[in-house]
Amino acid sequence: MKAVRKLATNRLELVEVATPRPGPGDLLVRVEACGVCGSDRHMLAGEYPTAVPVTLGHEFCGTVEEVGAGVTRFSPGMRITGDPNIACGHCPACRLGRVNLCENLVAIGVQRDGGFAQYVLVPEGQAYGLAASMPAIHGAFIEPLACCLHGLDVARIVPGQSVAVLGGGVIGMLMVQLARLAGAAVIVLVTRQAERRTLALEIGATHTIDPSAHDAVAALRALSPGGVDVVLECAGVPETFSGGVAMARSGGVVVVFGVTPQGVQVPVMPFDILVREIRIEGAYLNPHTHGRASAMIEAGTLEIDRLVSRTIGLDALPDALAAPPPRGEIKTVVLPWG
Structure with missing residues (x-):
């Protein structure tokens, strides 16, 4: 079969490899679609740890081709979406239900071969059934949406609140829609790209800010005096972290969602966080949200x-x-058989 494998830092190649065989409890899945995530670029660049060599791709869906011994819930021909994050179930974090913080976490497309291939192995416990009518491309959005839902769970948006979404990629666009569904009254998307600002207004944002043309913090506070209740940092760059803290109103929350390269440091003012009682929380992966997504x-x-x-x-x-994403791009989806 064909697979795109990370062979070393900044070395990704299309190669021919043997089609895997399902072991006990495994599904062999014919990949229909797999989304390209910003994290994949970090992984390729060595900014997010992975196995090497490994087939990347963690946002996939497909059709079950073959099942291993002991599989009971799925049979060939059924369609599935795969939750890539495999927790051990035994460590202290898992026993507390915080499976995204598992000490022994292994992820499909990170530590084990993923969906940038024609076939992928998925443990039965990581698979969720899909309707035959669902477009394959839609199935590739389930994993990123699951992560966004965890971000909303952490943020705890209350109807009528104000929300700033920092970053206009696919995560930012999903967060805009989720904030609208959560009842936010003011939703501000902050991004440099005009195409993304236009789209955001059409799918749920009430305002947008171009940080290349304005002081984003001042512009945000002009729209929402005192700052916003919730800041969703979805860009993963130091500037949006620092700016996000300044955008939050006293008593507000900043959810760190975007992946900043490992090792990057950002200066903060603890006194400001203290006296304004800003809550800063990370939202990592998709604990118990894949089925909802x-x-x-x-x-x-x-x-x-x-x-x-x-x-x-x-x-x-x-x-x-x-290459960097083309200007205006939101989401690229890989069709392995196209």
């Missing part, structure tokens, strides 16, 4: 099609991941 996508609750900028085959993926 699948249901939302299947119900058509969110605008998905307008977030797809392009579809590509496996042969185009190495160059696409090695």
Whole structure:
């Protein structure tokens, strides 16, 4: 089969490898679609730890081709979405239900081979059934949406509150829609790209700010005097972290969601956090949210099609991941058989 594998830092190649065989409890899944995540670029660059060599790709869906011994819930021909994050179930974090913080976490597309291939192995416990009618491209959005839902769980948005979303990629666009569904009265998207600002207004944002043309903090506070109740940092750059803290109103919350390269440090003012009682929390991965995300996508609750900028085959993926995203791009989806 064809697979795109990380062979070393900044080295990604399309190669021919043997099609894996399902072991006990495994599903062999024919990959229909796999989304390209910003984290994949961090992984390729060595800014987020992975196994090497490894097939990347953690936002996938597909059809069960074969099942291993002991599988009871799925059979060949059924469609699934895979939760890539495999927790051990035994460590202290798992026993507290915080499976995203598992001490022995292994992720499909990170530590074990993922969905940038024609086939992927998925443990039965990580699979969620999909309707036959769901477009494959929509299935590739379930994993990122699951992560966003955890971010909303952490933020605890109350209807009528004000929210700033920092970053206009696919995560920012999903967060805008989720904030609207949560009842936020003011939703401000902050991004430099005009195309993304226009789209955000059409899918739920009430205002947008161009940080290249304005002091983003001052512009935000002009829209929401005193700052906003909730800041969702979705860009993963030092400036948005610092700016996000300044944008939060006293008693507000900043949710750190974007992936900043490992080792990057950001100066903060503890006194400001103290006297304004700012809550700063991380939201990592998708604990217990994959099924909710699948249901939302299947119900058509969110605008998905307008977030797809392009579809590509496996042969185009190495160059696409090695280059910065084209201007205005929201989401690239890989179709391994296209």
